[in-house]
Amino acid sequence: MIIGLDVGGTHSDAVLFDSRGLVRDIKVPTNPDNLYETLLTAFDLLMEGQRPEDVKRLVLSTTLATNMVVQNTLPPVAMIVSGGPGIDPEHFRVGDHYYVVRGALDHGGREIEPLDEQQIKAVGEQIRAAGLPYVGVVTKFSVRNPEHELRLAELLAPYVERVFMGHPLSGVLSFPRRIATTFLNAAVYPVHRDFFTAVQESLAQKGIVVPIRILKPDGGNMNMATSLDYPAQTILSGPSASVMGAIAYARADESCLVLDIGGTTTDMAIILDGVPVLASGGIEIGPYKTLIRALQTRSIGIGGDSVVRVRDSQISIGPDRLGRAMAYGGPLPTPTDAFCVLGLADGGDRSRSVQGLTPLAAALQLSVEEIAELIFTTACREILTAARNMVSDINSRPVYTVHEMHEGIQIQPDRMLVLGGPASQFAERLTTLFPGEVMPVPHWQVANAIGCALARTTCEVTVYADTARQVVTAQGEGYHQNIPASFDLGNIREIALELVRKKALARGANPEFVQTEVVEEAQFNMVRGFYTVGKNIRVRAQVKPGLIHGYDPQTETLNRSDL
Amino acid sequence: MLRATHKTGLVFFPAFDWAIDPTHPEREERLLYTQDQVFEEGLLDIDGIVELKSDLVNIKDIQRVHFCVPDPWAVITESHLISAGGAKTIGMAVMDGTIERGFALVRPPGHHANRVVHGARGFCNINIEAIMIEYLRRAYGVDRVAIVDTDCHHGDGTQDIYWHDPDTLFISIHQDGRTLYPGSGFLNDFGGPNAAGTTINLPLPPETCDEGFLYAIEHAVLPILEDFQPQLIINSAGQDNHYSDPITNMNFSARGYARLTSMLKADIAVLEGGYAIEGALPYVNAGIIMAMAGLDYSHLREPDFNPDRLHQDPDVTRVIEKTCNYALEIWNKRAAITHTVRKKPDCGERRRQIFYDTDNILETQEETIRICDDCAGALRIDSISDRGVRMLGVTIPRKACSRCIEQGHQWYENGDRNHYRHIFLQDRVTDRYSERKD
Ligand SMILES: [Zn+2]
């Protein structure tokens, strides 16, 4: 059996899944001040009458780290960075304990300026005196040569409990993002560790002993041991749960727009030829631009419970939510009340909805039914406009080769997959406004938790080779080898695929079904003087985001004896 | 937090899959380390710096500027459409006001491409700055434009295209043509009889340092720009003046380039040459972007930068001062110079041989301009390459007077089809390009 649990801002959804398919699903309100309690409540409810030893897989998506960042409750940590020529690293200051030290590397990873060990030890003393147990160390171009970061970590080890380095986070070049991401990793770490250790222990007491897996914003998961090294990779995983919940219904030859319409917001994403589109940079949250890989998603403040008002003789929806719809005892009219008026909602007190919409109708000189129609259509149109903007942003991403320019893939969604509470009502109306097919995802209320349950373990590696210097490196993996000068793209591709496979297994992937692929590769002749001295080769490989092997979306069953 | 004080757009098109040939300086690898540096610095994440996707130019955009023999498809690759498109994208964004300034960090370059194109010269096939400018003139009604070419090589192609245009001020600062390709761009090359003085050449001696370049900007370029009052300033931002460039002999530094960029305040910069791809380009390009955006670049320097090694020889300084004074004098006396020039009976004629080093073609050209006080003058070009293709090209300028329009049509219609394989008319008044097919 598999448990998928998605802690959302308002609700938490949990599902129990086995070879028969969805066995049970539950929804509990989220208590943002006590996520631990929310989780355990959900588990208890879900596991009622089930045998805990049957649980073979457990995937969680939580807002724990997200909330810390958004609510600015991160504990203080120290940061030590060295930049060298370029933008003054002072501009990338995070937190109150930020030290810029000597030392520099160039774009090829060659040392320009050595570290000053005395200076670093002096900083270590200061950090210890300030009582900070965690420190992040980041150097510019550390993904090309981690020597300085490794030495910094070594020198600081006596002064702190744990050092977080920048280069293992991502092979992507961006010194400022590496600083922000390392900072978040160090800052999220203690709360993340305590929380999940506590969850793991409580589950063990209930007899569930499988290792916890945690969902990431790229639509994949990692095991708990890995998450202790990269706790910031749990930030903003919510939308990826929804996308993974829809992905089984996206065909391999079309582009699908995924809409997760919740109470407060609508999250949207694109699945192109069966694969979710990844964001070109990393996650941006609060003041932090990071290297955390994520699906390309967009969120707008329109949901079933968004407040509806009349402004300048126009209907205005959201972005705020002030509790539930009036039909369910809430204070102000919402799109859900419009459904209620139109007879599209199950349950709810229609008379309260009518009462709520009456003043709006009067303001626009419409009947209550007409205003309900207008609210419904306006919500749909605004969602579609936001979706169109997102697609156009993806389509206008820069490309760097003649070939890509020529290919010029322009996304034009063929189909829409809708999930979330009011999915069925919205899907019906969106059909009239969208040229393609609109389909509510089966079990749309909890499809996000299903996505969470069935998501694969994902990871990526970046490999960089210089055949003139006869080296190949993948800094994030601590990999550094000598290679013959004759190595070419094919050899490096092989290394990258092998490394990503190994990494995926370490993070909890199923060894029998690891689907790896190359996402980016390039090979350049390095010419010095008039001679080709070697090749500069770059390969990025990943585990393709997707669902675990054995799931059949047609029958909605799981054909796996081990789970 | 870091924020650009000038909203700056960037088109980055390194053409990672295009080269003239595998070991040519203009090869795939050229902007690889620049990309590494720009990405690692996080320049594209800075508030107020936006990356734009390059658009393509179309054939009409090229024909507005060039006579391509036998046709545009024969002399360009798709990569040229994209690099010119990058410049055009930046130009449009500046005109639309979505950005304040912009930098087209693109390749292949274009400033050695003349009005007539039989092939590639100086690694250039089509003039990407001119294509952008003429598009902006057509689409946005821009009139007065200044181009400041800071590539180490004389921008002879751009000079050729604007030789007769009094509304385009072309200033080229370059290593003295007696010591470097293409061997042109001397002080006395100041433009045709209808546009004397709006071409300004500042040949600088080899070993010119930051000091000399910035002197020329401050004492010649800026005063002339101030006087000319352009609506747009374009910088042909070649980076081969760098002290480590393998094919030139100058001593300019990355911080010097950044300083030059701050002083020039160009609306649009377009990358031209620059072949020290590891030791210079990453830093020079980062410096230009930072300077355009108004960011502090005082921490920027090359790993091997040593200011003690980059002291300018006093003799060099003296030559530069003299050159700048002379250029200013040409500018100030341009009315009198026009008068003198026009006294020569054959002042409207130009006979030249043009060598296409990249494609190994020799072109022989005869040019006739109608001397005119009312417009830039109708232009007739008779050109033959040593591959035997002869063409007649006629340009009716953008703001042509009725008599120049008439003259242009006459030249076009009277061209002898037995004599010329191609007869082209570039009618800028109607923005039409035609080839006679009778
Ligand atoms: Zn040059």
Ligand SMILES: [Zn+2]
């Ligand atoms: Zn005229």
